[in-house]
Amino acid sequence: MAPSEPSHYVTLISNDGFEFIVQRDAACVAGTIRKMLDPQSRFVEAMTGRCHLSTLNAAILEKVIEYLYYNLKHRDAKDVPDMEIPADMCLELLLAADYLDV
Amino acid sequence: MLESRRGANNVIRGPQSALTDFLASNNISAAQIRSDYERRQRRAQEQHAQESPGSQPNAEQAVAAADGAQQVESAVRQNKRKREQDKAVAKIRQGKNAKNHKKAKGGNSSGDDDDYDLSIDMYSKKKPLPGQLENCEVCSKRFTVTPYSKTGPDGGLLCPKCSKEQETERKRDEKAKQKSRGREKRRQTQSNLLDGIAQVGPRTLLDLCLKEVANNIHEVDEFGDLPQSLLKRLSQILSKQRLMNPRTLDLFLRPGLESISLYDCGKLETDDFIRMLSVAPTLRRINLQFAGQFKDEVLDYMMERDVPVKHLQLEAANLVTNAKWTEFFTRCGRRLESLKLAWLDFAMDDDAFVHLVQHCPNLKRIRLRKCFKLGSRGLSALSQLGDLEHLSLQFHSQQSVDPSNITGLVAAMGSKLRTLTLENFADADDSVLASIKSGCTKLTKLRLTGSLYCTDHGFAQLFSDWTNPPLSLIDFSGNRLLDCAEPDGPDQPVGLASAGFEALMKHSGSALEKLEIASCRHIDRDCFAEAFNGAINCVSLRELNISFLTKINSGLVMAMLKTCPNLLRVTAFGCFNITDVRVPRGVALIGVPNAQDCIVQEGNAGTGFLP
Numbered sequence: 001m002a003p004s005e006p007s008h009y010v011t012l013i014s015n016d017g018f019e020f021i022v023q024r025d026a027a028c029v030a031g032t033i034r035k036m037l038d039p040q041s042r043f044v045e046a047m048t049g050r051c052h053l054s055t056l057n058a059a060i061l062e063k064v065i066e067y068l069y070y071n072l073k074h075r076d077a078k079d080v081p082d083m084e085i086p087a088d089m090c091l092e093l094l095l096a097a098d099y100l101d102v
Numbered sequence: 103m104l105e106s107r108r109g110a111n112n113v114i115r116g117p118q119s120a121l122t123d124f125l126a127s128n129n130i131s132a133a134q135i136r137s138d139y140e141r142r143q144r145r146a147q148e149q150h151a152q153e154s155p156g157s158q159p160n161a162e163q164a165v166a167a168a169d170g171a172q173q174v175e176s177a178v179r180q181n182k183r184k185r186e187q188d189k190a191v192a193k194i195r196q197g198k199n200a201k202n203h204k205k206a207k208g209g210n211s212s213g214d215d216d217d218y219d220l221s222i223d224m225y226s227k228k229k230p231l232p233g234q235l236e237n238c239e240v241c242s243k244r245f246t247v248t249p250y251s252k253t254g255p256d257g258g259l260l261c262p263k264c265s266k267e268q269e270t271e272r273k274r275d276e277k278a279k280q281k282s283r284g285r286e287k288r289r290q291t292q293s294n295l296l297d298g299i300a301q302v303g304p305r306t307l308l309d310l311c312l313k314e315v316a317n318n319i320h321e322v323d324e325f326g327d328l329p330q331s332l333l334k335r336l337s338q339i340l341s342k343q344r345l346m347n348p349r350t351l352d353l354f355l356r357p358g359l360e361s362i363s364l365y366d367c368g369k370l371e372t373d374d375f376i377r378m379l380s381v382a383p384t385l386r387r388i389n390l391q392f393a394g395q396f397k398d399e400v401l402d403y404m405m406e407r408d409v410p411v412k413h414l415q416l417e418a419a420n421l422v423t424n425a426k427w428t429e430f431f432t433r434c435g436r437r438l439e440s441l442k443l444a445w446l447d448f449a450m451d452d453d454a455f456v457h458l459v460q461h462c463p464n465l466k467r468i469r470l471r472k473c474f475k476l477g478s479r480g481l482s483a484l485s486q487l488g489d490l491e492h493l494s495l496q497f498h499s500q501q502s503v504d505p506s507n508i509t510g511l512v513a514a515m516g517s518k519l520r521t522l523t524l525e526n527f528a529d530a531d532d533s534v535l536a537s538i539k540s541g542c543t544k545l546t547k548l549r550l551t552g553s554l555y556c557t558d559h560g561f562a563q564l565f566s567d568w569t570n571p572p573l574s575l576i577d578f579s580g581n582r583l584l585d586c587a588e589p590d591g592p593d594q595p596v597g598l599a600s601a602g603f604e605a606l607m608k609h610s611g612s613a614l615e616k617l618e619i620a621s622c623r624h625i626d627r628d629c630f631a632e633a634f635n636g637a638i639n640c641v642s643l644r645e646l647n648i649s650f651l652t653k654i655n656s657g658l659v660m661a662m663l664k665t666c667p668n669l670l671r672v673t674a675f676g677c678f679n680i681t682d683v684r685v686p687r688g689v690a691l692i693g694v695p696n697a698q699d700c701i702v703q704e705g706n707a708g709t710g711f712l713p
Contacts, residue, residue: 067307079287080304085314091326094311098332102307 010037011050012065018058026068027051031101053100060089060096067102144191151190240264298645298671300690308332312339319345325353334363341365341391348374361387368392375400383407389415389442398426405433415442415469420449427454435461440492444471455480459487469494469523474501481507485514494523494549503529509537516541521575523549532560539564549577556581558595558624561602565609572613576606579620579647591623599624603633611638620649620673627653631661640666647673649693655679663689 010027012020028034036045045051053061067083074080085093122132232249239258245251252265260268294300312332315322316339325333333354340346347369354362359382364370372395379385379400388411390396396419404411411434427450431438435458443450450473465487470476471494481503484493493515497503508524512534516522519542524530530553538548550556561578581597598606603625611633619625630653634640643666648654654677663669663686674680675693685691 064307067310071304071307074304076303078302079291082305082310082313085310087314087318087321090311090314090318091322091328094308094315094332095326095328097307097311098329100307 006039007049009049012061013050013052014056014058014061015052015054016057018061020061020065022065022068023072026065026072029068029071029102030064033100055099056096060092063089063093064096064100064102071102147191148187151187238264295690295692298690298692300670300685300688302687312336316340316343316345319350319353322353330361337363338365344368346370351378355381357382358384360384363387363389364393365389365391367396368394371395372397372399376403379403379407379409383409386410387413389413390419391415391417393417393419394421397421398423401426401430405430410437412437413440414438415440417444418446419443420446422449424449424451424454428457431457431461436464438462439464440467440469441465442467442469442471442494443473444469444496447472447474449475451475452477452480452483456483459483463488465490467492467494471496471525472498474498476501478504478507482510485511487515489518490515491518492521493519494521494525495527496523496525497527499526499528503527505529505531505534509533512537512541514541517543520544521547523547524551525549526552528552528554531555532557532563535560535564539568539570543569545570546573547575548573549575551577551580553581554583554596556597558597558599558602561598562605565602565605568609572610574610574613574615574642576610576614576616577618578606578622579618579649582621582623595624597624598622600626600629603629607633607638611640613642614640615642616645617643618645618647619651620647620675621651623651623653625651625653627655627658630654630658634658634661634665636665638665641668644668645671645673648677649673649675651677652679656681656683659683659691 006024008024009021010024012022012027012033014020024037028037033051035041036043036051037049039046056064063086070083118126125132232247232251234247235244236247236251236259237244238261239254239256240260241264243261243263245261247259248262250265251259251262252268254260254264254268312335315336319340325336328336337346337354340350341364344366346364346366348371351364351370351374354364355378362378362382362385367375367390370393375390375393375396376399380403393416396416398421401422431454441458441462452475455476456479466489468484468487468490469492476495481495484490493511508527508530512519512522516538522538522542522545524534527534527550530550532555534550534553535556538545542548578598583592583596585592598619599622603619603622646662646666646669651674654674656679659672659674659680660683662672663683669689671690671692673692677694680694683691683694
């Protein structure tokens, strides 16, 4: 059932039904998602490449994904400029970051 | 008097300008002038409207003249003409308004009042056009205006010379700003280094969000159900920024809360502490630093509400009296499992400590820092705490403590102790080390600092054939004789020296996670070279403090970094022989000014996938 060659992209789904197709590398920046997608775990998420994140809405998930790509891009860089966090979503994003382990 | 004046004019006036007063005294009214002006304008507009070719009124007029005068028709005509006129005036006024809007540039853009706009138009001075002459705003020199003339600080024009000066000044300012930004960045990097953060890659989203929340704390109404770990981090950040006040305290409080840590209570009053306990009477773990206003009343309330506090940590709670401490220990002492008190120079005397020992039999951890009134009676009483596993004492510089008190304490409870800290213990001598060796069998952490009398031989003896398993934390910093007559120290080394260090590494090197040997100046270079030549496997060593060890040089640091693959932080203040070190990425080398420019972040030691 599991695909022999895991796809380069995975799908992250927010609780209000929005689907984000992101690079596997980027998604794996987040510890929780990495564990979900670990082929060893034999979770449904790992089999299908689709992660339902039922605690995050689309707006937060979009921002999180923005960070995932930002992190991926600057992973080895020095003196990275901080990513802008909108003040009105910082608390929700904080909870999301804690949950996703990023 | 006032009444009569009011009666005469029947208007209420605001303050008048001097000019208006003067004009009024000469029987000239500003309002009169303005209304005259407006009337003239209106007339001119009327004329303009009438003269415009092909306009309705003209045509009609001609027709009317031909028809001959009829009363009714003329009345209709007059009405119509008036309407047309009004329309034209309104149109012109609108056009003028629009122009004024453009000129005002946000200054007074409301412009609903037509009269006001007209008057602005009337009084404002026109800016000279290119080619005209004007006086410079700064140097008052007369010059020819060009399209390139700059605007001065007050809105006037500047002569070419002043324009140039202004331009260069602006550029200089910009440059300075850029420079300071660079400096700030470097400063931030250094500040991070001091915190042990050798940054590789971007900061975590969690850190970014925490920073953002702390920056916008004034707009946060509640934290919601943030987990305890995040509350703690937020409390740390807010305390560091000195933002912990009654309002921010409320954010941390919620019913059912079991643990609270406030690292700066300097702005909190007694009532705030009581409110904290009334909102969350379920607190089990309380940690309050700089809690100067933590008074008897708070402990009273704690006893009244029967707060089930097990872990109590207070700093600077000096206004709690001895009697209240005694009462508190008597009533709530049984449930206390850990007690950490610091900076008590007024209360908590020996009697209170004796009470503490009597009524708190379940204490597992006790930490007393700078408790000025703690004397030998209190110290020897501590030895009756049967379950104690963690003992930490920090003395203040003027406190003289008889080593026999400590040796007695260690001998009595050493076999149960897991951690032992004796900081700033100036009077410690070899007998203390001997008692540690004979008494302690399951220590994982040993800290003994600031002693003036412990010898190298004593340390070597401690670590040779000690039945205690290898330690994970050792701190022997600042053990040396301070004598101005002998700046290089005595011939017989005082404090940890070569023999002691060798024995230490042999005994604990394999398990050490943190080693602090700052100011242990008698350790030889050869001894270091031998310890870090790869013979002893220091895989777990993560933090190393070698400050003020002037014999350490770049080569030794390189050897340390090589043999300890998991090293994350090396503190080396005052090591002036460290000049050029290639620091692996992820490692923080702190306090080395000479090596500043030579630090190269290279390799990929110790970097996981996540930052």
